[in-house]
Amino acid sequence: MKHLKQFLIRLQTFHLHIQQRKVRQGSPAEINEVQAYDIRHETPYEEASAFESELRLLSELAVLDLITLEVVQLQTVDRLLSLMERRFKTFWLNFHGQAAEFRWQHYPSGYISLVGLDKLFVVQNLRAAHAHVLIEETFVDDLSESVKLREFLLASLRQHVNSLVPVEQVHATSTIPPLAGEPVRRFPRFVEGVAVAFYDILKGYFAQHEQQLLLPLLQENLPPASPLVFHGNGNQLADAFKQLYEANLIVGCLKGDLEEWISRHFAYVFRKQQRTLPPNYLAAIISSNVKPCQSPILDVKKQPDGTYAVFPVLRTQKNYNSR
Template sequence: MNGLIQFLTKIQTFNLLTITKVELKSPIKEDGNKPAYSLAHETHYYDSFTYKSEIRVLKDMALIDLLSLTDTSLKREYEQLKKLKERFKLIWTNFHQYYGELKAKYPSNFIFSIQLDYLFIVNNLQSDYKDIYIGDEFVESLHDTLKIRDKFLSELVSEVDEILNPRETFEEWMVKQENQPEQVEDATAKLPPKIPYNPDAGRPKFNRQYIDDFLQLIRTYFSEEHFNQLGALIKAEEQPANQMIFNGNSNKLADAFKQLYEANLIVGCNKAELEKWILKNFLYSNGDKVNEYSEGWLSAIISSDTKVCKSPILEVRMKDKVPFLVPTVRNKKNSKY
């Protein structure tokens, strides 16, 4: 089980570096004599391009180890992996609570406030934390490395879940409908039954009365091509050829969908299914690069009660028990979005 151990150790260990002002990509405006924490070596934030590949390989090795287990042992490991996923959801909730979209500097106790040291292993954490500068470079790097770890943990959990609870594909369902084979006792009879195919299960349904208003409010956040694809997806459930890019702070789009869901303007799915739908269909760009959403990150926004979006795109308000969409005033510092 060495592969599984290496993977789980890697995604739960944060190796902080302490660097000087000169080494920072974004120079410190104040507290110039203080050292600063860095995690850029574990992300794509600047110059590190191997960390993500390393985590991916370790995830594949972990899966190979799990495939060698008996059903009972595999189920036991699966439950432990789900507990770890819950810890990632908690760190995302804590992160969003203290994260600021426009902050350049964070409190010196930021790491302790989000409980990173409690939930995971944090190496090189200084006891005199007040002497360490924490700026937006570190927080964005932490955000990126958490996404990488969360992404591959979620993939591993999904792959194990598929082994324990195999899904019936649309093609398999069609063949079964055409042939209607008789029940035959054979070697496959001991396998767990496949979950039947349901094309509408978990698919968000938008209240048509509000679709045009919603689309107009978010139009400026998409290119014309992706905006047209978004309209087709929401109105006619036409799947886009590729993921659509939301041009803005990552939590704005998730917050908008969450508000629609909680006002019953999105139905036909639960919050977890809405998160998977966003994960499948959207990327985001904050101006310098295109990023993927992560399952735990979305869950911390949509499934928790924490208010994480400081400058939302819209608000859903009620008048005489009837909802209506209201655009919000954008922060001038973030007006490009």
């Protein structure tokens, strides 16, 4: 169990670096050297590959520890991993809630505590808020990518745990009787005319070769070979689907199904890098009461006859067709 323990500890430990930054401050503006948090070394980026490699190695060794465990022990491990997943879900709720507060202004020095990172996990090298260590937008983004990587590896380990438990043992310990037949994976179905209207709004955020795949995905659930890349913020895409779902313009699935579906078929771009959309990241927007997106791409409005219609929120879009 040594490797499993090491993996779980490392997964829940965030080691912050403190760097010197030159920033403009005051009025009139002066260039000052200040301390700023940095966690890029614990992201999936190429320059931080050592961290990802370390986590993956620990994860693989943890799987070897699991092979020798009895079913009851595996179920105990699974419950522990489930608790960890809930902590990550709580983080995303806090993260998106604070994003709405500080999107257009500087992040406060106590931001790390505001998102609950230090209460949910082990945070090394965290300074008191009155130390005024700078929180930059790049740090917030890197933190989110670090969490996504940890979540992915946690989910992978949990799949290994479940694969080691015989099906009959799962049914024997479950209080819910097994259902006959294969499980059904539900997907979003759009009310008549909505898929095309939604496509007309979305297509400008995708490269031309992906636009050809977008409409079949929305209309017929024809999956692309790889995730379609949305050239905007991830919360904008999630908010668009949320608005449609809450207006009953998307039917045939639960919010959890919708989040899984979006996660499988979409990604987004931030700072010229493709980013994933994990289900928990999406759930913190779609399945919560987090404040509305500050920069939505569409608006769902109720019409005089009681139905809802979809309208674009006009803004300048870049041309991705040449990419």
